Amino acid sequence: VKVKALCARATTMSVLRFATAVARMPRSGIREIMDRSAAIAGCIHLEVGQPNFPSPAHAILAAQQAAPTYTTYIPNAGLPVLREAAARYFQRRTGVATTKENILITQGGVLSCATAMFTLLNPGEEILLPMPCWPNYDMEATLAHAKPVYYSLSATRDFVPDVRELERLVTPKTRLLLINSPSNPTGQVFSRQTMADIMAFARASNIAVLSDEIYSEIFFGGDTAPSALEHDTDGRLIVVSGVSKNYSMTGFRVGITRACPEYIQMATKLQEPLTSCGVGIAQIAAAAALDGPQDCVKQFKDAYQRRRDIAVDVLRQHGLLQYIPNGAFYLFIDISTARMESREFCLQLLEHKHVAVAPGSTFGEGSRNKVRVSIAASDDDVRVGMTRLCEFVKECAARSP
Secondary structure: OHHHHHHHHHHHHHHOOOOHHHHHOOOOHHHHHHHHHOOOOOOEEOOOOOOOOOOOHHHHHHHHHHOOOOOOOOOOOOOHHHHHHHHHHHHHHHOOOOOHHHEEEEOOHHHHHHHHHHHHOOOOOEEEEEEOOOHHHHHHHHHOOOEEEEEEOOHHHOOOOOHHHHHHHOOOOEEEEEEEOOOOOOOOOOOHHHHHHHHHHHHHHOOEEEEEOOOOOOEOOOOOOOOHHHHOOOOOEEEEEEOOOOOOOHHHOOEEEEOOHHHHHHHHHHHHHHOOOOOHHHHHHHHHHHHOOOHHHHHHHHHHHHHHHHHHHHHHHOOOOOOOOOEOOEEEEEOHHHOOOHHHHHHHHHHHHOEEOEEHHHHOHHHOOEEEEEOOOOHHHHHHHHHHHHHHHHHHHHHOO
């Protein structure tokens, strides 16, 4: 028995050799807080970007009706009915002519982003990533064996990129620029002029642009956030969208890529070894969401804007307001006065105040004095959770020497 146990241990501890890229990949700080908070009764959850609304009834009905039929493999690029619905969505949103040949459906927006990196980057080539940014971008670049080069999204510039800095960062190895608007984690939205400037920079530098616009309809300055697609004149842009955030359909795992047909053909090949194909039932539901009544999208947005205003009021009352986000459902809050690194602050906030928020450090080394708050929660949870957070910052500051 002892020999068998030792052999089993040896097999798991010494025989398996893990890939360096995976072994070095840090765990998401968001997921760490999620897991710890699950064991705390009555915890207020402001750590994860999970909409707290039910998925649209017409999408659920479409999935139920599709269930008996769509139980087999589907095309690598996605069901034609969804690709056509997505093409109509992009044309409505941006006014740019789009057909299903411009559309690839993936298993969630995260795979749309990863697919772009795997399709466009060779090992050692460079990708310009925002700092701070959603940690999955960094993970995907690492798996693609690319070299991340970071450009700053500074609070002093309202978390908007400086094109002059981008120009300084470009080298002969630069192949791809990633932008994200509305932004996770800041909630800021790039203006049409900023989008135009970024695309002009990309053309002058001869690099591709990956624009993650997954929060496009959660924009508090109009019907839909400005899209980089409006300024793409030569097909160097890949836009990522989906139904997870705008339609509260995170569990359906449907991502949408809009790009030139040549890119779609190459990226479609990559789906075979990665996932083979998507899920037909989920894609029928997504098509129904895109083509059906859009009242729910406005209802969701109005609720997020109301919660944004609640959070902003609490921050203002406690002297912690630095900016007002204009989209998505996040605020990036400076906790410098607590004199505590963000992960430790989040762990202590969870323990002492039963409020879960995401540590800024998981969004980049330069954000160890910040936390991300998700307002994808009830009005009361946002108000109470934000109040507890602000009070805890003051308590920590009072204890500091």
